[in-house]
Amino acid sequence: MWQEIGECFTALSNTADCRVIVLSGQGKNFTGGIDIQSLVQLASEADDLPDVARKARFHSNFIKYAQDTITSLEVCVKPVLSVVHSACVGAGVDLITAADMRYCTEDAWFSVREVDVGLAADVGTLQRLPKVVGNTSIARELCFTGRKFTAQEAKEIGLVSKVFPDKDTAMNTVMDIAVNIASKSPIAVQTTKINLVYSQSRPNQDGLEHIRLLNAVMNQGEDLPKSAIAQATKGPPPEFDNV
Numbered sequence: 328m329w330q331e332i333g334e335c336f337t338a339l340s341n342t343a344d345c346r347v348i349v350l351s352g353q354g355k356n357f358t359g360g361i362d363i364q365s366l367v368q369l370a371s372e373a374d375d376l377p378d379v380a381r382k383a384r385f386h387s388n389f390i391k392y393a394q395d396t397i398t399s400l401e402v403c404v405k406p407v408l409s410v411v412h413s414a415c416v417g418a419g420v421d422l423i424t425a426a427d428m429r430y431c432t433e434d435a436w437f438s439v440r441e442v443d444v445g446l447a448a449d450v451g452t453l454q455r456l457p458k459v460v461g462n463t464s465i466a467r468e469l470c471f472t473g474r475k476f477t478a479q480e481a482k483e484i485g486l487v488s489k490v491f492p493d494k495d496t497a498m499n500t501v502m503d504i505a506v507n508i509a510s511k512s513p514i515a516v517q518t519t520k521i522n523l524v525y526s527q528s529r530p531n532q533d534g535l536e537h538i539r540l541l542n543a544v545m546n547q548g549e550d551l552p553k554s555a556i557a558q559a560t561k562g563p564p565p566e567f568d569n570v
């Protein structure tokens with residue numbers, strides 16, 4: 328699954344007729360996080376190596392691979408909307424915090440469970456959760472304790488944008504949001520995502536410089552006049568070529 332997630336988001340990022348991605352889970356839970364047996368197996372494979380440097384390199388390589396998998400959501404230029412139902416544990420929080428938007432059902436619950444399996448979270452939660460919720464005290468409490476928190480609390484701290492009564496309602500509403508985004512200029516939407524991601528950990532001046540250079544090129548495209556004229560004339564929504 329690690330491999331498929333990375334391949335999937337890389338492929339969708341490069342698939343012209345995909346404009347928006349909705350990520351949801353099948354079955355009883357959104358995700359129970361990393362397969363614990365595979366984690367134990369990995370530790371034992373590292374243990375079999377003859378010396379500490381090689382053990383360290385083995386761990387480092389897998390962590391990098393897993394980090395890149397989660398980061399593939401962020402690197403993907405198409406907006407990723409995630410919909411969580413029931414449990415979202417450990418790697419699930421890493422995954423959704425790399426998405427652009429998060430929604431959940433009333434029965435959803437979350438846990439930054441890594442400390443309880445003896446790990447410091449290493450595939451994104453520690454970097455992204457504090458920024459997503461904008462409150463380092465609550466982010467740290469959740470990371471240090473691994474405690475379960477409800478959909479309601481996730482909404483209160485800003486982890487999710489909205490809580491829906493059930494999965495069908497959540498999916499229908501989030502699909503409407505996705506359709507709305509997909510109707511807009513893909514150049515404008517994707518450049519917006521690229522700049523938001525670039526700017527999230529940099530000074531404003533760097534982000535401004537980045538968008539200035541991007542738009543010096545992108546503003547020469549056909550989507551800007553098409554959209555601007557439709558807005559100004561209250562004309563029908565324009566159609567845009569895929570990127």
Ligand SMILES: CC/C=C\C=C\CC(=O)SCCNC(=O)CCNC(=O)[C@H](O)C(C)(C)COP(=O)(O)OP(=O)(O)OC[C@H]1O[C@@H](n2cnc3c(N)ncnc32)[C@H](O)[C@@H]1OP(=O)(O)O
Pocket residue numbers: 355356358359360361362363364389390393414416417418419440441444446449450
């Ligand atoms: C480089 C490192 C990269 C990433 C690291 C990520 C770290 C993490 O993800 S830490 C989190 C690890 N996950 C957990 O600790 C979750 C433990 N499981 C649970 O809390 C619950 O099982 C549940 C996910 C909330 C689901 O509960 P429920 O719906 O009640 O089902 P269960 O009966 O408990 O489980 C069914 C069945 O699945 C097995 N299982 C559940 N989660 C895992 C898992 N993460 N790994 C392996 N197996 C799991 C559970 O043991 C049950 O198995 P049976 O054989 O049916 O007993």
